Amino acid sequence: MHGLINRAIQCFLRDSFGAEAWQRIAAAAEVPAEGFEPMMQYDDAVTHRLLDAAAAQLHRTRESLLEDLGTYLVSHPDRESLRRLLRFGGVDFVEFLHSIDDLPGRVRLAVPDLDLPQILVEERAEGRFTLSLHTPQPGFGQVLAGILRAMADDYGALVFLEHAGTCDGAELIEIDLFDQSFAAGRRFDLAAGAH
Amino acid sequence: MLLGDAALGALMPLHLRVAPDGVIDGAGRTLVKLMAGEPLQGRSFFDVFEMHRPRGVVSTTGLSALAGTRLKLGLKARPHTGFKGEAVPLEAGQGLLFNLSFGIALAEAVALHRLTDSDFAATDLTVEMLYLIEAKSAVLDELRRLNHKLHNAKTQAEEEALTDTLTGLRNRRAMDQVMRASSRAGMPFGLVHIDLDFFKQVNDTLGHGAGDHVLVEVGRILREETRGGDIVARVGGDEFVLVLPDLTDPDMLDGIAQRILSRIEEPIAYAGHACRISASIGTTVSTDYPEPNPDRMLGDADRALYAAKRAGRGRVVRFPSDLPSETGAA
Known part of the structure; x- marks a missing residue:
């Protein structure tokens, strides 16, 4: 690892x-x-x-710890740089969700030897998304679920989100988006350090 | 093909239309934002912009020369934001259409002008570029931290590899290195080889704690009686070697050795006991040898030291003059 x-x-x-x-x-x-x-x-x-x-x-449980890890990575003040890198994915939560399939590629641009599981994003119906992770290492799904929950808060989106278990060797995350701009969300300036 | 202002603005938020008389008659929304309230429309192109490439184009007469080549230009007023760009002639002699971008200084421009996602065309890679800049600097910070840590660990490991942990003196390896380097460089030095006497009795009667204490005290005496640039090494259980650069006067060397000896013979207090030891010392100087060889010099100092032991301990013997003539240097 x-x-x-x-x-x-x-x-x-x-x-x-x-x-x-x-x-x-x-x-x-x-x-x-x-x-x-x-x-x-x-x-x-x-x-x-x-x-x-x-x-x-x-x-x-390992699962609940891993989901808290995901939330921590986005919301802890010391991890601001990671939150920023994720926010480059899109201007709103839906665009961010659609950028998730690029995530492993984006990560590799910065750290070439960091392999993250391949992620597929599917919009099954308006506002209903399924993410599937293909990985031999179970647990990434819980971390991603935690990350997505915290990112929804960050964008000010109201979502229902859960880890839906494993199907055909893929971890599944179900997301229902109720309101894209439910709250103000946290500020994001393109330029680092701007206020 | 005709393109309306709105469509042009969506595709090229940093565009500029300049009439044949040099007057700006249209600009993209991001360029307008950069001007921070200063008007663009109706002003002369050359009042607002300064051409860096091609150079020397300063007025309307040179305007047509700008079409079809790579351009570098900047705002005349502060903050002098720079652009790269190109210009194409519009149909029916209506002037030029410029398309600009920030080039390599884009991170500064984005910060300075508070630009956001919506200030760039959907095809523009600015946001990806900013992502990369941030990701790379985060990785670089980590690598810098790791480098720093490894460097410190290396320095410490090197130091430890040359240090005797009990006394903090140099060890045999360090002494070997210094003697070899001095010999190779032809730098003269004096050599003092010290072996403690009655040390075993201290160890046997008062224990190893007392023995260790005595060794540390001897180390302190040796450091106090030598100069900063001298090498003081503990090379065995109760054996020490001094390498003294430029000290090749045998009488001076003997003087130092005698002083060390008398200090070592002062009782050393340990847990209510007075530990009494002495030392046998052999000395030699590199200038006595046509080609100083560290092993040979150490061997000779060692022979002088054993002569001191045989003569009753607690004394300094100088090689070769204090030894019987058959063992003298060639």
Whole structure:
């Protein structure tokens, strides 16, 4: 697994549950307490050990932790740069959803060795979307669900969104969009640092 | 084919129409936005813009020369925003149509003029370009952080590889490196080889803690009695070597060795006990050798040191003059 992914899990656990909880989880997962280097590759087993240890220590399911990780990545103030990169996907939530299939390609432009699962976006009816993720590593779907939930808030869109399980080896996310501009949403300037 | 103003504006929000007399008679919405309230319509093209390429086109007479070539131009007034662009002649001698873009300075232009998605044509890659700039700088920041960390780790590892962890003195590797470098460079140096006497008794009667304390104290004495540029190394359990650049006067070297010896012989306090040790010391200088060889010099200093031990310990022996003549340097 790419170091950026392990690092994201590490920062999420530390920022959400405290440094002491992170130390405990790292010890239980037998990973170094100083954590991961974002620009290196790690064995997949390390990531699974880490998630299992976090679930056991925090008495949570892996699935719910992963969805919280997705939300954290978009909404935590320290992760502003990631939120910005995602907002480049579209001017409103629908355009953003349609840009999701480009996401793995966009990520590869910046970090060529970071492979994300292929994502297909299908608009089944007006305002009803199904996203399917094709990956041998289950869990990306929950993270994406968390990301999408937080991005809907970011755009000020009112949605109903759920991880709908796995079908033919693909993780499914169902989205019902009720109101594209329900709330004001958060501001986004094209130029970084502008106010 | 005819294209209305609205359609032209949608496709090219940074376009400009200039009449044959040089007067601007139309502009795209983004160009209008850049002017921040200053009018474009009705002003002379050359009052608003300055041509950078081709150079020397400053008035209406040169206007027609601008068609069909790559252009570089900028706003005459602050903030002097720069553009690249091209111009094509309009039908029936109606003047020129310019299409402009920000070129490589686009991130600055977007920030400066507070531009948004809707200020660009749908086909324009500005937003993708901005995405890439941000993504790349985020990745670069991470790499810079990693580089910094690795550099520190490397410096520390190098330092540790040359340091004796107990005393903080240099180790045998560091001493070897310095002696070889000095010999190769032909730089003269004095060599002092020290072996502690009665150290084993301290270890045996007061324990290893006392022994370690004595070694640290000896290290401190050696550092205090030498100069900043001298190499002080612990090369074995209770064995030390000093490499003293430019110190090749045997009497001076002996003086330093004697001073060190007398300080080492002062009792060292440890947990209510006074540890009494001494030292046998051998010295030699590189200028005594036609071609100084570190191994040979160390061997000779070692022989002088054992001569000191045989003579009753607690003394300094100089190689070769204090040794029987058959062991003298060739």
